Amino acid sequence: MSGAALVPRRPWKDRHVVLGVTGGIAAYKSVQVARDLTRLGAEVDVVLTASAQRFVAPMSFQGVTGRPVLTDLFSPEGGALHIRLGREADVVCVAPATADFLARAAHGRADDLICTTLLATRAPVLVCPAMNDRMFAHPQVQANLGHLRDRLGYRIAGPAEGALAVAEGEGPGRMIEPWQIEEHVGRALGEDPAFLGRAVLVTAGPTREALDPVRYVGNRSSGRMGYALAQAAWRRGAHVSLVSGPSALEPPEGVDLVQVESAVEMRDAVSDLIPAADVSIFAAAVADYRPAEARDRKVKRGTAGAELTLTLTANPDVAVDTRKLRKEGGVVVGFALETDDVLEHAATKLRDKAFDLLVANDATAEGAGFDVPTNRVTILSGDGAPEELPLLTKDEVAEEILDRVAGRLGAPT
Ligand code: CTP
Numbered sequence: 001m002s003g004a005a006l007v008p009r010r011p012w013k014d015r016h017v018v019l020g021v022t023g024g025i026a027a028y029k030s031v032q033v034a035r036d037l038t039r040l041g042a043e044v045d046v047v048l049t050a051s052a053q054r055f056v057a058p059m060s061f062q063g064v065t066g067r068p069v070l071t072d073l074f075s076p077e078g079g080a081l082h083i084r085l086g087r088e089a090d091v092v093c094v095a096p097a098t099a100d101f102l103a104r105a106a107h108g109r110a111d112d113l114i115c116t117t118l119l120a121t122r123a124p125v126l127v128c129p130a131m132n133d134r135m136f137a138h139p140q141v142q143a144n145l146g147h148l149r150d151r152l153g154y155r156i157a158g159p160a161e162g163a164l165a166v167a168e169g170e171g172p173g174r175m176i177e178p179w180q181i182e183e184h185v186g187r188a189l190g191e192d193p194a195f196l197g198r199a200v201l202v203t204a205g206p207t208r209e210a211l212d213p214v215r216y217v218g219n220r221s222s223g224r225m226g227y228a229l230a231q232a233a234w235r236r237g238a239h240v241s242l243v244s245g246p247s248a249l250e251p252p253e254g255v256d257l258v259q260v261e262s263a264v265e266m267r268d269a270v271s272d273l274i275p276a277a278d279v280s281i282f283a284a285a286v287a288d289y290r291p292a293e294a295r296d297r298k299v300k301r302g303t304a305g306a307e308l309t310l311t312l313t314a315n316p317d318v319a320v321d322t323r324k325l326r327k328e329g330g331v332v333v334g335f336a337l338e339t340d341d342v343l344e345h346a347a348t349k350l351r352d353k354a355f356d357l358l359v360a361n362d363a364t365a366e367g368a369g370f371d372v373p374t375n376r377v378t379i380l381s382g383d384g385a386p387e388e389l390p391l392l393t394k395d396e397v398a399e400e401i402l403d404r405v406a407g408r409l410g411a412p413t
Contacts, residue, residue, distance in 0.1 A: 009396055010041030015189050017042045018085050018121075020094035020114035021061075022101040023051020025165050026130040026175035030095050031056060033178045035064035037185060045070060045085060047114045049101070073113045082113055086120025091188040096130030096175045099141050105154075106144040124188040125154045128181055132164055133171025157184045183253040186235040194406035195236035201277035202230040203270060203318060205245035207263045209290035211310070212299050216261075219285050220370040223247030225335070226283035228398040230255045233279070236402060241277075243269045245284060263287055263315035270318050274325045279405055281333040282319045282355075285370070290315050319353045331408045333357045333401060339364050343378065343386060350380050357381050357404055359397075367391045379404060 017037055021030045030046075037044050046061040047070045058069035075081040086092075094101060094114060101114070105127075110116040118125060127148060135141060136159060148154040158176035163169075175181075204226020208216040223244055230242040231252035240255040243266055251257045258273075260266045263286045274280055289312035299308070319334055326332060334355035336346040339362065346360035358380045363369040368376040368391075375397045379387045381404075389400055 009393070010039075011399075012037065012186075012189055013041035015042050015090045016088045017044045017185060017189075018047060018089045018092040018114075018117060018123075019044055020047045020049075020092065020097075020101075020117070021052040021056070022049045022094065022096060022098045022114070023053075023055060024096040024098045024130045024175070025055060026096040027052050027055040029175060029178050030181075031060050031064060033093075033095060033181050033185075034061050036178060036182050038065050040182070040186075042185075042189075043067065045088075047071070047085070047117065049112055049114060051098070051100075070113055073111075073116055082116040082120050085113075085117045086123075089117070089121050089123040091124050091126060091185055092118060092121055093126040093128070093181065093185050093188075095126075095128035095181050097127045098129075099131050099135050099138075099144075102127070102129065102141060102144040102148065106147045125152070126157060126181075126184050126188060127154050128157050128175050128184075129159045129173075130175035131159075131173050132168055133173040136171075136173040155184065155188070157181065179250075180253045183231065183235065187237065187254065190235040190237075192236035192402075192406060194409045195233060195238040195279075195402070198238045198278040198409070199276050200230075200233040200238040200240045200279040200281070201243065201270065201273050202226050202233070202240065202281045203243045203266060203284035203286075204230065205247040206285050207245045207266060207287045207315075208261045209287050209315070210262065210294040211291045212295040212297065214298055217287060217289070217291060217310075217312070218246075219287060221245070221247075221285035222371045223249050224371075224373065224394050225375065225397065226281070227252055228394040229281055229283055229401065232395065232398040232402055233281075236406075238279070241273050243273065243284070245286075262290065263318065264290075267316045267318045267321050270322050271325055274322050275327055277327055277330055278409065279331045279333070280326065281401070281405075282353075283335050284318070285337065286315065286318055288315055289313060317353070319355070323354055329410060331356050331405050333359065333405060336360045337363050337369060343380070346378070346380055346386075350382060356408060357401070359401060360386075 044065045061069045162174040205223035206219045206221040208218045234240045234254045243258045292311040292313040336349045350358035361368045361377045367374040376391045
């Protein structure tokens with residue numbers, strides 16, 4: 001990576017998050033949420049219930065937010081605390097949300113600070129349930145959740161499947177992970193009218209072109225740029241489909257992931273999705289060629305001999321082959337990874353593949369290209385001068401690209 005220091009992004013600067021923590025073992029994970037949101041610039045007011053304090057001490061939260069932790073409905077401050085919190089909040093997130101909390105919130109109870117704040121706020125409310133799987137499956141818990149979601153418009157995130165508390169086995173009931181909670185909070189804070197309710201399609205990752213059942217021809221793409229774009233578009237309020245070749249990355253939160261292997265599979269998946277896409281972003285590093293013959297048995301060294309010649313045949317160009325299927329008025333973004341004459345090649349791709357925007361990068365530049373968390377790109381469009389961006393993280397590059405897409409999207413239909 002380049003030695004240039006990257007300034008941490010603080011997208012939630014001056015935004016207020018009320019983080020309610022109720023009494024479940026997952027409460028320890030909420031310290032991470034409070035810390036990360038603070039680092040992203042938010043002012044995080046943590047509200048702990050009495051039971052939450054049996055799991056995590058207020059001091060842990062205070063240490064990561066630098067703000068007093070709130071535990072008492074009846075505080076000595078001038079105006080009523082719950083009214084101030086409710087008014088100031090840009091989002092209220094309750095994580096973990098226990099069965100008891102869900103029951104109290106569903107009934108509009110006002111018996112502690114977090115439930116009272118919920119009654120006083122008009123901000124979006126995000127609830128992240130966490131409990132034993134048998135408790136979660138109980139019809140009363142389900143009814144309470146249904147009420148919060150359907151009648152009150154609360155966003156319910158999780159629970160996930162996985163290991164529960166010690167000796168409780170596995171099942172749906174586990175709180176979603178801190179990074180996922182942060183993405184949901186981000187979606188509540190980062191809503192962008194240009195993207196709200198829009199269908200966004202992103203291709204990402206490498207493709208694998210089978211040679212035989214165990215070998216393939218591929219490339220070094222990690223998928224990072226495409227995954228960052230998919231996550232960022234989701235945070236802005238879009239409905240996102242991510243057509244991805246094999247990638248080791250965690251699937252982005254909230255995104256429909258369509259996993260494919262080869263260029264042909266990617267073309268087929270894109271053909272299904274692109275007619276409805278308001279925005280299509282081709283970030284995948286598609287293999288241009290595949291072995292002419294994919295053998296159904298492993299190629300043995302003994303039979304291949306001292307030299308093995310591979311014959312490759314051209315793959316479909318996913319962006320070009322699906323061009324006629326594009327939605328009218330949709331915005332289409334392509335990428336170009338070049339090693340020489342970057343801008344000239346990029347301009348040719350912009351034109352030949354009928355992209356609205358083309359994100360060009362030089363694979364030989366420091367901090368750009370495959371398998372690094374940063375990128376240095378130039379954005380081309382058919383109707384303006386190329387814009388050269390500084391070295392940025394791929395998350396930041398994603399935001400820059402989406403800002404430019406937003407400017408090109410017409411009013412939602
Ligand atoms: N692309 C695609 N299908 C392919 C090849 C590329 O959809 N079979 C898309 C990429 O996702 C990218 C753009 O086309 O948005 C340009 O990809 P790139 O690999 O840079 O260009 P190629 O067309 O493969 O040209 P070349 O290899 O000659 O640079």
